[in-house]
Amino acid sequence: MKIIVLMENSAQEGLICEHGLSFYLEYRGGRYLLDAGECGAVLYNASKLGVDLSQVDKAVLSHGHYDHADGFSAFFRVNSAAPVYARPRITDPEIWAEKEYIGINMGMFCRHEKRFDLAEGPRDLADGLHLIPDRVKHEQSLVAETAEGLVVFNSCCHAGVVDILAQLKERFSGQPIRAVLGGFHLMGKGGTSTLGPAPEKVRAMAAALRDDLKVKDIYTGHCTGAPAYALLQEELGDRLHHLTAGAVYEFAD
Template sequence: MKITVLMENSAQDGLIPEHGLSFYVEYRGGRYLLDAGECGAVVYNAAKLGVDLSKVGKAALSHGHYDHADGFNAFFAVNPSASVYARPRITDPEIWAEKEYIGVNMGMFCRHEKRFDLAEGPRDLAEGLHLIPDRVKHEQSLVAETSEGLVVLNSCCHAGVVKILTQLSEQFPGTPIRAVLGGFHLMGKEGVTTLCPTPEKVRSIAAALRDDLKVQDIYTGHCTGDPAYALLEEELGDRLHHLTAGAVYEFAD
């Protein structure tokens, strides 16, 4: 299994960063896309990285926020056929109680509505590759079974990374969690330089990932925020890795 980070808040030289996430996943001969960032620069980054988005067979949307969904407008221009698997409530206005609208661009959604496959999960994109909903009504994880254990991608973990992984451990009893990739939604309302929970809470999250769930590698960035990342790093050491556009991670299928 090979995962290429196409979009993230930070980027390697020559790539475009933006506040968003996008993962290109190669798994057992198939090619998949999870999220597409916010503005379409994912297409530019993919080309720079030698990723042919026209070959993606299936795509998925982790949840209904613009910084993960709106880049699909550009993806559809280069990929004429791949469906985007998402939960039905990604466009439900009842879930957007924010002062500022942060949901899916409805113009984009209406233009490409037939490209979205909306249904409640769990659903399989392929044998061993699952979309599994969590308690946030528009969010889902992409979960890959590998010979090393589960590799879990949940782009923002609004339900809480520990709760999400605990749920998955119950659904896959006896299977270790090899890695988790995504943002942990720990930044404050003022942005990635601020912290929402207390430092003690962040340290407890790290302890649960390390000691209770025994996650081998944690790859995070985006909405985790810089202060939370620094606290996680103190607790997790070399288990923790910073997501950035252009990074490539490989796991044995």
């Protein structure tokens, strides 16, 4: 299994960064895109990284926020066939009631509605590759079974990374969690330079990932935020890796 980070809040030299997230996956002969960032710059990074998005077989939208969804408008310009698998409530206005609207661009969605495959999970994209909904009504995890254990993607973990992984470990009984990749939504209201929860809660989360769930490697960034990442680093040491556009990770299928 090969993973290339196409978009993230930070980027390797020569690539574009934005407040968004996008992963390209090659898994057991299939090519997949998870999220597409916020503005279409994913096309530039993909080209620089040698990723041909026209050859993607299936795409996934992790949840209905603009910084993961709106880049699909650009993706559709270069890929005319791949369906985008998402939960049906990604466009539900009840989700955004009395909040600042940070949802999917509805103009984009209406123009390309036929490209979205909206159904409630769990669903299998391929043998060993699963979409599992969580308790946030528009969010889902992408879970890959590998020879090393489960590799889990949950782009923002609004339901809480520990709860998400605990439920997945119960569902996939007997399989260890090899890695988790995504943002942990620990930033404060002031953005990625601020801390949302109390420091002790971040440390407790790190301890649960390390000691209870025994996750071998944790790859995070995006909405985790710099202060929370620093706290996680203190607790997790070399288990923790910072996501950045251009990074490549591989796991044995």
